[in-house]
Each structure stands twice: as structure tokens, then as C-alpha cells.
Amino acid sequence: MATLFLYTARIMDFELTNQHRLARATARDVARTELAPYAQEWDQTMTFPGEALKKLARLGFMGISIPKAYGGCGLDSISYVLIIEELAKVCASTAIIVSVHNSVCAYPIFMLGTEEQKQSYLVPLSRGEKLGAFALTEPNAGSDPASLETVAERHGDHFILNGTKTFITNGSTADIVLVMARTDRTKRSRGITAFIVDKSFGGIIVGSKENKLGIRASDTCELIFKRCTVPAANVLGELGAGLGAALDTLTFGRVGVAAQALGVAECAFEESIRYSTQRKQFGRPIADFQAIQWMLADMATEIEAARSLVYRAAWLKDRGKPFAAEASMAKLYASETAMRCATKAVQIHGGYGCMKDYRVERCFRDAKVIEIYEGTSEIQRLIIARNVTK
Numbered sequence: 001m002a003t004l005f006l007y008t009a010r011i012m013d014f015e016l017t018n019q020h021r022l023a024r025a026t027a028r029d030v031a032r033t034e035l036a037p038y039a040q041e042w043d044q045t046m047t048f049p050g051e052a053l054k055k056l057a058r059l060g061f062m063g064i065s066i067p068k069a070y071g072g073c074g075l076d077s078i079s080y081v082l083i084i085e086e087l088a089k090v091c092a093s094t095a096i097i098v099s100v101h102n103s104v105c106a107y108p109i110f111m112l113g114t115e116e117q118k119q120s121y122l123v124p125l126s127r128g129e130k131l132g133a134f135a136l137t138e139p140n141a142g143s144d145p146a147s148l149e150t151v152a153e154r155h156g157d158h159f160i161l162n163g164t165k166t167f168i169t170n171g172s173t174a175d176i177v178l179v180m181a182r183t184d185r186t187k188r189s190r191g192i193t194a195f196i197v198d199k200s201f202g203g204i205i206v207g208s209k210e211n212k213l214g215i216r217a218s219d220t221c222e223l224i225f226k227r228c229t230v231p232a233a234n235v236l237g238e239l240g241a242g243l244g245a246a247l248d249t250l251t252f253g254r255v256g257v258a259a260q261a262l263g264v265a266e267c268a269f270e271e272s273i274r275y276s277t278q279r280k281q282f283g284r285p286i287a288d289f290q291a292i293q294w295m296l297a298d299m300a301t302e303i304e305a306a307r308s309l310v311y312r313a314a315w316l317k318d319r320g321k322p323f324a325a326e327a328s329m330a331k332l333y334a335s336e337t338a339m340r341c342a343t344k345a346v347q348i349h350g351g352y353g354c355m356k357d358y359r360v361e362r363c364f365r366d367a368k369v370i371e372i373y374e375g376t377s378e379i380q381r382l383i384i385a386r387n388v389t390k
């Protein structure tokens with residue numbers, strides 16, 4: 001009861017500032033001109049949107065929350081979610097590429113990195129000169145990352161990494177990878193350390209690009225570390241504190257993924273409005289039928305609820321308040337809303353909704369993937385339950 005009161009007592013100002021509006025308008029504009037004409041083809045051909053990313057970098061979208069002193073834009077988390085939402089409305093693949101780069105690679109280096117690490121890695125990441133990735137998942141360690149098996153053994157002033165990371169977003173295209181590896185086999189979660197690994201160090205074999213259900217233009221692949229030699233100076237944060245850092249990192253990451261889900265849900269809704277008001281059956285637009293109206297009403301309501309959760313998690317983060325449970329609520333609800341909205345959108349489009357030519361078909365496939373990465377819905381419920389019962 002006390003916990004519930006704590007949650008409801010946090011009042012949020014829903015008014016966007018001029019800076020928020022500008023960030024959203026800029027993202028909307030670039031998504032319309034640089035992503036919309038190509039997104040469908042990128043999805044079909046699994047093409048990584050490299051050229052578009054260069055344009056996003058010129059707008060500062062590869063260092064959204066990073067201070068200007070380190071090459072970023074210095075925008076707040078509300079601006080961050082508005083940008084990811086707008087990109088995802090048009091191309092969910094581009095949105096996750098940008099989200100992973102910003103929230104789970106550049107941001108932890110900003111939060112935990114030494115000045116030298118920031119100059120060497122954060123500045124080029126924020127400027128978009130280098131692309132970042134985050135490597136936690138392994139074949140035997142998905143929802144349970146504490147069981148990871150990649151090892152990092154110390155040899156003088158270097159560590160040698162051996163192991164396999166799987167499903168890594170930006171895996172083949174990234175220059176800088178944040179890698180979680182075991183430095184102490186006698187400990188479980190406290191035996192894991194985070195490393196900033198530059199692909200130029202060598203000893204990394206990049207597996208083939210996964211042929212995925214959705215988010216197909218993002219590059220997802222296996223990374224195999226075979227005697228990859230990393231300077232001890234590239235340990236991020238404290239030795240043995242890597243899992244904690246990774247989980248903290250994923251908290252912010254989840255807000256970005258929640259914003260991505262929100263964008264997909266909105267796209268499914270807008271396409272459904274457009275289609276149902278134009279498509280006629282029985283001599284009337286199908287939007288006149290109550291069955292369709294109820295689907296549209298449910299979609300609109302759930303999208304507004306998801307939006308509140310996503311913006312609220314970002315708002316709490318901007319005020320330096322705890323937001324782990326809220327980030328999980330946002331990720332859980334927004335991703336499941338995206339799935340429900342996309343399913344309804346396909347239904348509203350009838351047979352056409354099953355065709356690759358129609359946008360809602362891509363929403364449907366993308367939404368399913370969003371329910372899984374950066375923590376499945378089951379893991380989000382686990383985190384929320386732990387928070388509300390403690």
C-alpha cells in the first residue's frame with residue numbers, strides 16, 4: 001500500500017518545452033525524408049541503414065543525452081524518447097540501432113568512464129564517427145546474465161577475452177563494443193566486469209547476420225572472442241561491478257525500447273485510421289462499423305496509457321529519481337501495446353494486412369521482437385514484482 005502511494009504521489013508536468021518540440025519535429029522531419037522512402041526495402045533486404053545513420057549523426061542523434069563537451073547534444077531523457085518514438089514510427093530498425101548506440105554503449109561510458117576513456121571512445125561515439133554495441137547475452141545466458149561464461153583473464157596490463165556473445169545489435173557494424181565478461185570464476189554476479197572493446201584490437205570473429213522475424217534492417221549477430229586482448233585501462237567502472245553496471249545500463253535502455261514500441265503502436269494506429277476510413281464494404285467505410293470502432297478506441301486508449309508510462313520513466317530519470325520499476329512498466333506495457341495494436345491493425349486491414357506491401361505487416365513483425373529484447377515481458381514483470389513487494 002505504501003509503495004502504491006509512493007507511485008501515485010509523483011506528479012508529472014505533461015507540458016513539452018520548446019526544446020522537446022524541436023527535438024520531436026527534427027526527428028519527425030528526418031524520419032520522413034531519410035527513412036520513410038527506404039524502410040520497407042531495408043526490411044525486405046535486411047539492409048543496414050548506414051547512410052541514413054550518417055545523416056542522423058549530423059543532427060546529433062548519436063549522442064542525444066551526452067553533454068556537448070563530449071561531442072553530444074546534451075538533451076534530456078524526454079527529448080531522447082521523443083526522438084526514438086518518431087524514428088520508430090517510420091523505421092523500428094533504425095530506432096533500435098540509435099537506441100542501443102546511445103543508451104547502452106555511449107551512456108554507460110559517460111556515466112562510468114575515466115576521462116581518458118571518454119576522450120578516446122565517448123567523443124567519437126557521440127559524434128557518430130563510430131558505432132557502438134552492447135554484448136551481454138550468450139548462448140547459455142539470456143534472461144539470466146549472471147550465468148555468463150565469457151572469461152577475461154588478466155595478463156599483466158591486459159585482459160584476454162574468450163567466449164561467445166549472441167544476438168548482438170550492431171554486432172557486425174559497430175566499432176566499439178561494451179562487453180561483459182567473467183573476471184572471477186569463484187563469484188557469480190560480482191565476478192563480472194565491463195570492458196570497452198575496440199574492434200581494432202583483433203581477436204573478434206563476427207558471425208553471420210541473423211535472418212530475423214522483425215527489426216530486419218538492424219544488424220544482429222554473434223560475436224566470438226578468441227584471445228581478444230584488451231588493455232586493463234579499458235575496464236569500465238570497477239572490477240567485478242560489470243553486471244550491476246550492465247543492469248543499470250539496461251534500465252535506461254528499456255526506456256528507449258519502450259519509446260520504440262510506442263512509435264510502432266502509433267504507426268499501426270495511424271495506418272488503421274487511414275485504411276478504415278477509406279476502405280468500403282457493404283457500401284460504407286469499415287470505420288462506420290462498431291466492431292472496427294471499438295478496436296480503434298482500444299488502440300487509442302492503450303497508446304495514451306503507454307505514452308504516459310514512457311514519458312514518466314524518462315521524466316523520473318531527468319529528475320535523478322529511481323526509475324527502474326517505471327522503466328520496466330514502460331517497456332512491458334508499451335511493447336505489449338505495440339503487439340496488440342499491430343494485431344488489431346492487421347485485422348482491420350483484412351487480407352491486405354497480411355501482405356508485405358502494407359505497412360502494418362511490418363509493425364506486426366517488429367512488435368513481436370520488441371517484446372523480447374532488452375528483457376522479455378516475463379523479466380519485466382519479475383522486476384516490477386520485486387520492486388512493489390520489497
Ligand SMILES: Cc1cc2nc3c(=O)[nH]c(=O)nc-3n(C[C@H](O)[C@H](O)[C@H](O)COP(=O)(O)OP(=O)(O)OC[C@H]3O[C@@H](n4cnc5c(N)ncnc54)[C@H](O)[C@@H]3O)c2cc1C
Binds near residue numbers: 143215220373
Ligand atoms: C533482435 C534482437 C536483438 C538483441 N540485441 C541484443 C544486444 O544488442 N545485446 C545483448 O546482449 N543481447 C541482445 N539480445 C538478446 C536479448 O536481450 C535476449 O534474447 C533476451 O534477454 C532473452 O534471452 P534468451 O533469448 O536467451 O531467452 P531465455 O532467457 O532463454 O528465455 C526464454 C523464455 O523463458 C522465459 N524466462 C526466462 N527466465 C524466466 C524467469 N525467471 N521467469 C519467467 N520466465 C522466464 C523468457 O521470458 C522467455 O519467454 C537481442 C535479442 C534479439 C531477439
